[in-house]
Amino acid sequence: MKKVLLILNCIISIGCATVSNLKPNEKQLPIMQRKVPGISLEEARQGFKLYKFNCAGCHNLHKPDAYSISGWEKVLPEMLGKAKLSSEKDIQALKNYLFAKSK
Template sequence: MKTKILILTAVVLLLVSCGTKKSVPATPATPVVTEAAKTTTLTPELAEGKNLYENSCARCHKLFDPKKFSQEDWKPILVKMQKKAKLDDTQMASISNYITSQL
């Protein structure tokens, strides 16, 4: 009985190992864009706005990509969020300038 199980196991292993291999279709090479290439240099004011945006807004919800909304769409969002985040007008101006610079 053990011999039959061993033979059957060997035959199955042989069939599996000789089976066809699935090949990955060749895809055209896509250029790799590094994070350094995406990053633009920010002025100190814009860097402060980015910092405020990332730290103040991310406390309550996920951050949205600034390009997700138009400049007109951002205005009421920022006004509404200013009250909730308890930010003063100067801080909101920095955040608004940062978001506008990213559009």
Template sequence: MKAKILILTAVTLLLVSCGTKKSVPAVAATPTVTETKATELTPELAEGKNLYDNSCARCHKLYEPKKFSQEEWKPILTRMQKKAHLDDVQMASISNYITSQL
């Protein structure tokens, strides 16, 4: 009987110790310039983001605009325009959105 109580106590102690949430000191969340810039989109930039999200994600995963420089994006967008069947106005909108996020 004592062995069962000791085993039960040990199992309970193990479960409680594994299930406790460690407290992490809270860091004040202050928005940086890039976070603020990314959330405030004009209607034109929002349209570019929508086109980027919907047109490009059909074939591959989306890349963060900051992953490439503006010079690196130009040939990528040119090549993808043909594959996605986007006209020049739509492509300009996507390009403006990506440039605004750099």
């Protein structure tokens, strides 16, 4: 039983280790700010969290750099309607995250 729990713990730990290039970090901030001037690390992280929670329910996530800003602008109007985001602030945070990390 102990062995099973140990294996389970290892799998969950590996699984939860976030892929670094999707979660915004301080090192990426200057590059992100070039695409979205004024974006803060906190806002980018909030956008990432919203993207993970609200978009992966219907489809597998696309890597943000799979699209350019104009590509995301085409996709987002339809998708944001389905993402069930509660406030304009959340919508903006999600948009800014995707734009900042776009191709």
